[in-house]
Amino acid sequence: MAVITPPEKTAAGQRQQQPRRSRRRPLVLNAVALAAGVALWAVVAALGLVENLPTPTAVAQKAGTMIADGTLVSDTFASLRRVLLGYALGVVVAVPVGFLMGWYPTVRALVEPYIQFFRTIPPLAMIPLAVVLLGIGEVPKIAVIFLASFMACVVSSFQGVIDVDKTLINAARVLGASDRIIFAKVVIPASTPFILVGMRIGLGASWATVVAAELIGAQEGLGYRMQKASTWFEMDTIFVSLITIGVLGLVMDRLLLLAERRLTGWQERR
Amino acid sequence: MNSKISFRDVVKTFPLKDATFTALGGVSLDIADQEFVTVVGPSGCGKSTLMSMAAGLQEPDSGSVLVDGTPVSGPGPDRGVIFQQYALFPWLTVRQNVEFGLKLASVPAEERRRRTEQAIGLVGLSDFADALPKTLSGGMKQRCAIARAYAVDPQVLLMDEPFGALDALTRVQLQDQLLQTWSQDKRTVLFITHDVDEAVYLASRVVVMAARPGRVHRVVDVELPYPRTEEIRLSPEFRRIRNEVWTSVYHQEAPAQAA
Ligand SMILES: Nc1ncnc2c1ncn2[C@@H]1O[C@H](COP(=O)(O)OP(=O)(O)O)[C@@H](O)[C@H]1O
Numbered sequence: 001m002a003v004i005t006p007p008e009k010t011a012a013g014q015r016q017q018q019p020r021r022s023r024r025r026p027l028v029l030n031a032v033a034l035a036a037g038v039a040l041w042a043v044v045a046a047l048g049l050v051e052n053l054p055t056p057t058a059v060a061q062k063a064g065t066m067i068a069d070g071t072l073v074s075d076t077f078a079s080l081r082r083v084l085l086g087y088a089l090g091v092v093v094a095v096p097v098g099f100l101m102g103w104y105p106t107v108r109a110l111v112e113p114y115i116q117f118f119r120t121i122p123p124l125a126m127i128p129l130a131v132v133l134l135g136i137g138e139v140p141k142i143a144v145i146f147l148a149s150f151m152a153c154v155v156s157s158f159q160g161v162i163d164v165d166k167t168l169i170n171a172a173r174v175l176g177a178s179d180r181i182i183f184a185k186v187v188i189p190a191s192t193p194f195i196l197v198g199m200r201i202g203l204g205a206s207w208a209t210v211v212a213a214e215l216i217g218a219q220e221g222l223g224y225r226m227q228k229a230s231t232w233f234e235m236d237t238i239f240v241s242l243i244t245i246g247v248l249g250l251v252m253d254r255l256l257l258l259a260e261r262r263l264t265g266w267q268e269r270r
Numbered sequence: 271m272n273s274k275i276s277f278r279d280v281v282k283t284f285p286l287k288d289a290t291f292t293a294l295g296g297v298s299l300d301i302a303d304q305e306f307v308t309v310v311g312p313s314g315c316g317k318s319t320l321m322s323m324a325a326g327l328q329e330p331d332s333g334s335v336l337v338d339g340t341p342v343s344g345p346g347p348d349r350g351v352i353f354q355q356y357a358l359f360p361w362l363t364v365r366q367n368v369e370f371g372l373k374l375a376s377v378p379a380e381e382r383r384r385r386t387e388q389a390i391g392l393v394g395l396s397d398f399a400d401a402l403p404k405t406l407s408g409g410m411k412q413r414c415a416i417a418r419a420y421a422v423d424p425q426v427l428l429m430d431e432p433f434g435a436l437d438a439l440t441r442v443q444l445q446d447q448l449l450q451t452w453s454q455d456k457r458t459v460l461f462i463t464h465d466v467d468e469a470v471y472l473a474s475r476v477v478v479m480a481a482r483p484g485r486v487h488r489v490v491d492v493e494l495p496y497p498r499t500e501e502i503r504l505s506p507e508f509r510r511i512r513n514e515v516w517t518s519v520y521h522q523e524a525p526a527q528a529a
């Protein structure tokens with residue numbers, strides 16, 4: 001272009017371009033890293049360096065069969081249903097409990113000992129107890145996932161209320177806000193970032209728990225499938241299930257991250 | 271009963287581990303209606319504590335704080351408060367922040383909009399009405415906080431080191447803007463600062479406090495005319511008063527102190 005652009009314009013143009021380029025580059029690097037990983041896996045499997053390691057092609061073929069005969073879909077739905085139910089219940093109960101603990105010292109004093117105690121017990125360790133108390137149906141599985149997500153979320157929403165800037169509360173108060181208004185208009189928005197962090201941790205914990213929960217007399221599910229495959233040394237089936245769990249977990253985490261960006265974009269970057 | 275705000279023998283203590291700390295040891299101070307009073311004093315002498323009792327955010331242990339002759343029993347929209355840390359709601363835009371108090375007061379939508387725009391215009395933020403606080407400079411944030419207080423139209427402004435975190439130039443601009451608004455609206459202003467120049471430039475009376483226990487050390491009358499100008503700021507009379515205040519802040523007799 002032979003047109004002479006004023007300096008501000010060029011500067012603005014560059015400023016617009018730069019973030020786009022720098023946003024795309026990590027994505028390219030991510031893809032390169034993934035491809036390299038799969039290539040390395042293929043080489044290691046082809047050379048037989050690790051016993052029983054299936055090749056990427058074998059895994060892909062297995063995935064094809066499992067999709068065709070419907071097992072992958074039904075396993076995925078079974079696991080997803082458990083995770084979503086347990087997780088959603090955990091979040092829905094944890095957020096109000098955390099809020100109440102943060103807002104009312106009495107509630108905190110009553111609930112905190114239990115939270116602290118159960119926090120030290122990994123949810124997986126609750127499985128035997130869940131089986132004895134709740135049988136081997138869907139209930140104990142969902143209960144254990146619920147516990148995992150509840151524990152992750154309750155602490156963070158409680159912390160969110162505790163950490164609300166006292167000056168903000170005072171600022172609302174001097175403008176005439178009642179306690180109820182302060183809670184709704186200050187405490188809840190101010191603690192949203194904490195809650196979302198807790199929700200992401202809780203989601204990870206839920207996925208971690210579902211696999212183990214499916215050891216309890218399940219008939220389908222990704223964890224159940226892996227368990228069964230391992231007794232028959234079906235390494236390709238294990239890989240397909242593992243990768244499915246990984247992808248599902250990642251997609252859900254990204255969705256939450258997206259929500260986090262939208263809901264907490266007001267935060268100052270430190 | 272013609273003082274707007276009066277502190278009568280106000281004592282405030284805070285419990286420490288094994289003792290009580292006397293933040294204010296009997297402070298009496300009267301501020302007339304429409305007066306602009308500044309308070310200076312060493313850090314920790316109880317300036318913020320004094321102000322938050324006028325705001326109704328804290329209560330005195332003994333003595334009383336009266337506004338319009340009535341004991342303060344909590345915060346109220348008749349007293350606007352401006353904090354050093356701006357205290358803007360970071361999830362709300364400038365406009366929404368300014369509207370906050372008006373919504374609480376159930377001001378009808380149309381009047382609310384009018385008063386919001388007016389307050390935003392007054393502090394020169396009209397172009398940033400839809401911006402989030404995180405995108406604003408410190409000076410602009412404080413302008414927004416001031417607009418939020420103005421919008422409710424309080425009779426009293428309580429300002430706790432509002433310009434303390436700003437650069438010198440922005441500070442002077444905001445001082446002039448504050449004085450200009452005050453000369454029109456004639457609110458009563460209680461303004462806390464650690465900047466002696468600022469204290470003298472703004473006030474008709476400078477209250478110098480001393481620490482341990484927090485108390486009024488001296489009150490210096492500033493007999494300089496309003497409007498205050500650059501010329502006044504550079505005048506020998508200003509310098510004389512400034513030196514007088516400086517001396518009583520920085521050369522206070524050492525209290526019976528430990529550290
Ligand atoms: N809530 C509190 N608990 C204990 N001590 C406090 C509290 N608030 C203020 N103080 C103490 O009271 C003194 C006066 O505080 P403040 O009014 O903030 O002083 P200033 O604003 O003049 O710097 C300080 O020494 C401070 O440590």
Ligand SMILES: [Mg+2]
Nearest residue numbers: 317318319430
């Ligand atoms: Mg202070």
